[in-house]
Amino acid sequence: MTMDFRLGEGSDALRDEARRFLDEQLTDDLREQMHRTGVHHDWDFHKARVESGMLAPGWPVEYGGQGRDALEVLAMAEEFQTAGAPTYGGSTTLMVANVIRHMGTEEQKRLIVPQALSGEIIIVLGFTEPEAGSDVAAAQARAVRDGDEWVINGQKMFTTNAQEADYVFLLTRTNPEVAKHKGLTTFLVPLRQPGVEIQPVFTVSGERTNLTFYSDVRVDDSLRIGEVDGGWEVMTVGLTFERSLPQGGDSRRLLRAMERWALTSVDDAGRPKSEDADVRARLGRAAAEIEVSTLLARRCAWVQNSGTLPGVEGSMAKLFATEALTRQSADFMDMLGPDGIRADGDPAAVAHGIAEYLYRFALGTTTYGGTSEIQRNIIAQRVLGLPRG
């Protein structure tokens, strides 16, 4: 064995397949629809992914996957992210399916997982509440047992894609008497039932998310995931699956557009922008950061391939890549001059106003999946061994 930065032949092949798939399926119409609705899920696209084996190639064959290793899956996922494909619904669904695979009952594995992997259902995440975000264990949505059922009352904030979804993976409080981490339970709650109300929430990037309300919503005990009051363990497992995600894809798409702009634009004196030292320095800085984001994310998949669950490696990758996108989008708007603020829809906007859009979009990325501050806490404590504050 020797140090090697190639992902490998399997990865290259799957990457090529992904590119072909995206060329075909990620149409201008679909992009326009995503932009108009702010929804980063599309059922036809999702089903086409399943058909082409592009949804869950890392899953074992008995579940309908291809048993691909983490680096192969990552190569595919990098392409989807770089292209800006609508993958949110698929990602949250797979994350929950993974939790079920590891902590669910046999019945849940038999009933839910195949539906998730065949693209019939999507599952969204219901962790955050109006009064509990970063401190997710402070969730107050109440679940009370009633025979074989549970009765749920409460609110969830930022339940993204709830309007499309079949189930919400809901974090509830089942015991208010004990320490906050010890009284939580998770359920798979069917969303299409009386008592569930979904209110759209619009965001600065145009992405749609939701506020969801639960009033005397009933859920069968067979849809409880994990032990009663064992919700925190379930969450811990769930969050580790979020950690070998690709990073840097949006930045890569942005950089390509800016490089194209530099090659095709001239300054007032007719000099190509690509020869301007300031333009080059900005492009180069972003290129360096993107390479780092990519490598930090690949390191997570590599760790996973060597048989350990990635932990803090994922925090570093997420922190770095999302903060880098925040810097780069702002920096490229500056590079474009006053035209940088022209938004999609304006014919003079550079590359459909991608820098301007990502300037707004980046704000969400440093928040969801654990804010940058939460990631820094994790790195400080678990990598550097610094004492808790």
Add this chain to the structure above:
Amino acid sequence: MDLNPSEEQQQLIDAFAAFYAKECPVERVRAAEPSGHDAELWASLRAMGALEMAVDEESGGWGASLLDMALVAEQHGRHLGPAPLIEGQVAAKVLARTGGDAAAETLGRALGDDHLVTIALHPPQGGVLSLVPGGSVADEVVFFDHGRLKCMAVAERGRPVPNTGSMPLADVAVDPAAVELVSGAEAEGLFESARDEWLVLMANALVGVGARSLELGVDYAKERRAFGVPIGSFQAVAHGLADAATAVEGSKLLAREAAWSASEDAARATELACLSCGFSAEAAREASYRSLHYHGGYGFMLEFDIQLYFRRAKAWPAVFGEPSSMYARGAAERLSAARTDG
């Protein structure tokens, strides 16, 4: 993908780590100030084979890969080695590659005798090679001038330039009797590859500077107490260190990838050389700045080691140029590749 060093690479790392721990404790770094050169360390490095490793077997070396050299450079950076290792290696490498009698003779002297050959990273301006690394202690310097790769003896050792990083730098006047080694496109190609190699090795040295700076800051933050608690429990301190740790970790991956690409992904080698050195320079500067600042007033005292790192993190890469200039070079490579791809 495999991010672990191979067994032989690990042995190389361990050997040089042990070497620097013994031959280059921080007292030696301090003792070598301000000249920035420890002749005894230089002799031991040569005896270790640190120059020979850079040169292929036909030219009398061991033909180590740039990645192997990068792993050594990282140790050099961790220990702030006060000797022009990287320049010496890059000069030897370019001489070996150039071929011809004149180059072979100089290379022979560099490998055989107690004779220090360095390389100027920029062509002369107004007849002077500015801030030649190792220039104040070099016997000979390789440089590029008007399409020609040349070599000359440093007649009177150059006047040392006092500088931020206590480096043995000098402004060296070009001797009209300098020997031409090769000219034309070949000369330019050789010079540019030498610069890329310097950037890659410097990137890896800066990884060592950054990583050690961070350790100093983290150790201090665990021990020092204020308001009855260790200062590392304050988020303002912890988060600054977490950001620095992330950047240093990223710089290590990128610097190693750049070194690897020299032999394994030639199409990206120049781009990655430039980007990695710019990034490592910024990561090392950030890590050393954070760590120094979290030492409070003590960080400002000469007695604490972090200042040694803080000054070198800025100065070592500066002899090539500011990070932006490295980024700009990397971008130029990417743009020309994109242009040909259409």
